[in-house]
Amino acid sequence: MYIMAKSPGNWLIRHASVKSITVTVLVLTLFVNEYLVYWVQSSRWPVFPEVDRQKEMVVLLVSDPQLQGIRDEPGFPVGMVARWDVDRYLSKTFQLAYSYSQPDIVVFLGDLMDEGSKASPDEYQSYFTRFNSIFHSAKKSKLDVSLHTDVPRGTQEKLKEYKSKMNSPFRVIISHETMLPKLKVYIYPIIKEIKPQLLFSGHWHKSMHFVCDSCLSDNADTSHWPVHRRELSDINDYMYLDLTNSQGIQELMIPTCSYRMGVTDIGYGVAIINKEKTVRYTVLWLPRRYDVLYAYIFVVIFLLIFNIFGKLCFPKLLYNYRPYYKYR
Structure with missing residues (x-):
């Protein structure tokens, strides 16, 4: 009997996508820049x-x-x-x-x-x-x-x-x-x-x-x-x-x-x-708000590059993915 071995890496490859990673990075950036920065500074x-x-x-x-x-x-x-x-x-x-x-x-x-x-x-x-x-x-x-x-x-x-x-x-x-x-x-x-x-x-x-x-x-x-x-x-x-x-x-x-x-x-x-x-x-x-605005620019440029190369490379990664099966 063969079963597929579970691992965090397998789950990430099967469920991650260019779109989901982009949204996650944007949400985290907004949280850090528009909430966490102010909380840290006031603390x-x-x-x-x-x-x-x-x-x-x-x-x-x-x-x-x-x-x-x-x-x-x-x-x-x-x-x-x-x-x-x-x-x-x-x-x-x-x-x-x-x-x-x-x-x-x-x-x-x-x-x-x-x-x-x-x-x-x-x-x-x-x-x-x-x-x-x-x-x-x-x-x-x-x-x-x-x-x-x-x-x-x-x-x-x-x-x-x-x-x-x-x-x-x-x-x-x-x-x-x-x-x-x-x-x-x-x-x-x-x-x-x-x-x-x-x-x-x-x-x-x-x-x-x-x-x-x-x-x-x-x-x-x-x-x-x-x-x-x-x-x-x-x-x-x-x-x-x-x-x-x-x-x-x-x-x-x-x-x-x-x-x-x-x-x-x-x-x-x-x-x-x-x-x-x-x-x-x-x-x-x-x-220092300008540091935050520069961070936004950096993140936007990074995500643009990631989306361009991700759409080219990510489908190949998924196509070449082979689940690891273990015999029991």
Whole structure:
């Protein structure tokens, strides 16, 4: 009596096909690139510390999402796919960061749209709708001050109005453009009125920390800031900031959260602000999307080659296959 011997190799040859292998590779690639990559990256974020919500405020900081517009992007279908992909990336990563931090407030640090200044009313409305679909709504108060020129007329009065409403000894300035690296003559009128201990900024698309131990002191020098800077591209845990120095200011620059900005290190900032003038801060680094897109290109090229040669060679493999029979 003859029976066919069973083995994994025999089963694979009898059941595999070019089509089934192609589908399997595509499904695995999608799973890795659209789920596993995000899970692995978020699992590397530091453990969220214990927070006393009576004394501390958790702030999620979002900088430079710069939603891609229509005019400066390629035409259909490339531009549409590019906008769809970056919107999905921002939405997915923001939801992960929001779930991680459960913030009391979300602060957007500007450059929300890439083409907002040149958009038509209808285009601007479409960008605004996209923005709201990606991020949670946030209430805003606005004070526009250009930091490259002298302080505009009326700004001092506005600052004094704000100052009259401030009753907290702990003060924070939120700005799109970085402040401490700029010339003192442009910044000191604002700093003197508000007297902040902490600044949040974006614009450079980088993660940095600026420290000035005497920026609130009376100094006749209108050009010099004794500012020290440190790059935070390697931060992987919470750093501690002591802001009790009455003459000092510290500034945290938040990196961009969009992979379209041409930098590899992107993320969201998380600050835990204590009313005792201390801050714990970290960056939630995000997956490098371009690596994933390159992986898609590699897989597509591989599957094209596999299908071409597979259709030529696979039928011969099946034709030459001989089951192994064993006599009993």
